Amino acid sequence: MQIPIEYYLILSAFMFIVGVTGVLTKRNAIIVFMSVELMLNSANLTMITFASYLGSSVGQLFVFFVMTVAAAEAAIGLAIIIAIFRNKLTVNIDEINILKW
Amino acid sequence: MQNNHLLTYLLLTPFVGGLLLLLINREKENLIRYFGLAVSVITFIVSLFLYFGFDISKSDFQFVYKFAWIENLNISYHVGIDGISLLLILLTTFITPLTLISSWKGINKKVKEFTFFMLMLEVGMLGVFVSLDLFLFYVFWEVMLIPMYFIIGIWGGERRIYASVKFFIYTMFGSLLMLVAIIWLAIYASGPLGHFSTDLIELYNIGPTVPHTIQLYMFLAFAFSFAIKVPLFPLHTWLPDAHVEAPTAGSVILAAVLLKMGTYGLIRFCLPLFPQAAVYFAPAISVLAIIGIIYGALVAMVQKDMKKLVAYSSVAHLGFVVLGIFAMTNESMQGAVIQMVNHGLSTGALFLLVGVIYERTHTRTIAEYGGIAKLIPIYSVILMIASLSSIGLPGLNGFVGEFLILLGSFKSPVLNSWWYTVFAASGVIFAAVYLLWMYQRVVFGEVKNPKLNSIKDMSAREIFVMIPILIFIVWIGIYPSTFLKVSSRSVNKVIEQVYTPQNHSLK
């Protein structure tokens, strides 16, 4: 018997929420990036689920796009973090607040 | 000599002249000054062509030129003049060269920028007086703010930043309301006309048909902006600061021309476009004007700084002009128009004279003067004539305007009460009080301040600046017909526009 679609979707939603919570509350920049990856993967999971259940391959194709973007974004983002770390010697987001009033 | 492009030449002369000025090396200060002066004199000559080509028997706009600018919105470059604007144009082009000459020695840093700003200011001022399109008018109105802001802010006195920012924001705040009203009116006009239009001639037919309540709001929006500029009590507090902190040239132009733009706007826009609203508000605005006359005079009396005294006297004088406008009779409006010119001349003269003495002693405090009649007699005589003109002595220009205004407001059907004139006429007493008292403390008496002993009398250049003004002060006083007949038909037309498209009767 096929696993009901809801299980996958709930799982994705759960992953997404965990990711959002991580982005909004974590202080360490690298953890934030990990959470962002988690959110992207949860979106991937949703797309694959629907691709499978609707019999369309568009979802699976799109996942490739998402993964590429995630990879690029992670690379650049980590490079920025390293540059900031070299200047401010911290990866604590709360302390990287120069662009304030 | 109806060359339709003449007005465009009038506007282009200072504009192109200013741009060319930017090419001159900033080290060559004298060349810059002469060049700027030459440009402003040429502008004056162009305006003389306007004067001689003007047909005083017609009340329509002359030298009209229309060029489609933003076609989709029917906004055009539409210029033209009538008698009222002609007088004000002549005043502007006449005062500007004199102002430049008076700042020859006074402005000695950043001369290039200064002259450039003065020329751009002239473009803005002339543009305001010739525009027949509301949008174009608005553009020039705002254009004139920026050079003035710089002139006060860079070459001004101690609190110049405060004064120039206050001036700029206060005036712009009013103008924004006016912009809203312009757009509102243009959109409203798209109903009857079929298209969005900001053209004044077309809107003259639409404006009076706007329903009463909306018309009141539109009138208030326009009038608010003009009232700030005039300045009408209680929106006048930017004026003392701006005048005191501005350099002499800035003060003269501000008093002589910029303030007239407010009253000009009232005559050109508020009255003909919204006649019912104008009649409705006339008593209230007249009360404010009269308060301005008396309040301005009383506050001027207790000032310790000469320039502030003259600044408050402007509030008082322009109160008369506003009263004349809203009394809406032939005599009072003619008086208002001629008084605009008169105020430009006499208050301009007073500011120039204060500037002359400030250049020598670097103080404007009245208490530090006294007895200069012995030391600099020529200056004292010229100051006396300028003061008498401001007081409104018959035989000099001020009396002609004040008398006509008071006479007209006495018999005004819109105001319909003697009391306006009674209170306004008391202003003539107070004017004598503050000016004679100032004159006495500065000129008569003994020389108490030893620093004054070395001051020199007016130089040939300074006398040269004052003489044309004095000539006009006497000319307008003795034979004002030369000037009154220029504006008389145009004033009649404005009054007609106020009275005729009435659906309901006047009080």
Add this chain to the structure above:
Amino acid sequence: MIQLIYLTILLPFVGFLFNGLLGSKIKNEKVIGIIGSGVIGISFIIAIGAFFETLNLPVEQRKTIVDLFTWLSVGGLNIHFAYQVDQLSLVMALVVTGVGFIIHVYSIGYMHGDKSFWRFFSYLNLFIFAMMNLILADNFLVLFLGWEGVGLCSYLLIGFWYDKKFEKMTTADAGKKAFIVNRIGDFGFLLGMFLIYLTFGSLNFSDVFSKIGVLNISQSVFNFIALFLFIGATGKSAQIPLYIWLPDAMAGPTPVSALIHAATMVTAGVYMVARCSLIYASAPAILTVVAIIGALTAFFAATIGLVQNDIKKVLAYSTVSQLGYMFLALGVGAFSAGIFHVMTHAFFKALLFLAAGSVIHSMHEDQNIQNFGGLRKYMPATAITFLVASLAISGIPPFSGFFSKDEILWKSFANGNVIYWAIGAVTALLTAFYMFRLYFLTFEGNSRFGKDKHPHESPKVMTFPLIALAILAFIGGFIGIPALFSGEGGNAFENWLEPVFKNAQARLAETSAYGHSMEISLMVISVILGVGGIIIARNIYLKKPSIATELAGKFKGLYNLLWNKYFVDEVYDATVVTPIVKTSDSFLWRITDAKIIDGAVNGAAAIVDRVSKNIRKIQTGVAQFYAIIMALGIVLALFWIIMSL
């Protein structure tokens, strides 16, 4: 000559410009003096010529209008610089130019050595220019031009020595006071003019006066017009309540006091009311006001003059008092009597001032009569002319003052009522008294001045004018001999002016219930009063000066009140001037303008400032904070979209 009348106005103006612009370069006093006086002399000759020409015209045609050019033509207002040569304006013109010429000549001597000699003559000529404009104008506006013009010249001339102290103030203060008090009167005059224009549609004398019987105008309008114009007159002619500037105007040089504040400018109000006689005749209530104020002022000022010690102050209050007589005359409808007194007063008052100037000069600018005494032996010409003038002002026949003052007293009894006459008669007594107090203390008795003073007679250029005026003060009255004495011809002066006042007299329709015998009795009484005043003065000040000090001691309060001129200036200062200045300073400027209005403006800016200072705190710089806000925003937006589906 009549057509050349505008020259009487133009020539003084040319003199003003000439001496004003070139005077400081021409160091020669003679030239300046001759030009300055000469233009007035020529004006006088033209006036005489115009007079004789008019005399030759038939009575109905004696009004000529000389139109120069348009001044203001706006709406319904059509004002020309046009001048009216008629009987009334000719009388005034002759007085102004004649007495003016005499005073100009005198000034050549009086102002000798002054470093601003040229400026003095320049201003004097400007004054005559303005005064002639006033009296020759054919409309209210040109009259007003002259009206304010003489006010200006008064200001300039009072403060002529601008660095000189004057009592507790400076001469410039005195000049400013004159100008401003005059302006208060002018405010009334302006309102009167506006009302005239509103009612009659014109400011032209001919237009206005011809319409009075024709148009249907309410009584209250006439009353207001007359009242407003009269307020102007009280300012210019120093009546209650606006007389306060005249005593302080004595700060100016004495010829100025003689010309402006005795003979000419102050009579402008009288002239104006006389010119508008028809308006006043149509407003009898206001005419009563005029008479009452005139009578009260006459008495009031005379009482103050009793105790003053400054020779010019006494003469100043005397002028205010005599002006009161003129207004009393106008107020009872005796217009020509009022003008007659203008003329004779010009003669004797100018003479009094010029003689006083002669004394002041020779006593080295001391003006206190307590320091004089016995000057007759040193300055006989001055003394005798002063005596002649004093007799004239006291109303002793056959001097001119007798005829004019008597005419006024008679008319105030006959046309008015006995109270007017009584006040006038008592004032006549006081007048004789204070004038001869002045005479005796100055010229007779023992000399009270120190050894440092060497009084001497003045040079001929000053004494000849005195003599000329003395002759006029003596014979000037004969043209106004009442009908009583001159037979069927009647009073020549009155007859000359009759056409001008005819319409007004008709309106007033006074009937004289009294006959000649009453007139003679009143005349006798006034002479007795005059002589009585002289005798009392003689007994006190010549014979027993101690009586004066005793009386002053006994009636200390009253004496103090009079000496301090009833504290009127102090009262005005406390009730009007100081409150206005203080309110303007502390309340209007410091509070209303600086704190309230500007406070609102700055407050608006401050509010914007504070609000933005708080709003900017959203920009924390912490990226997660922004992300939270974004997330919240998305949730809310989704929520809203889903709810509206």
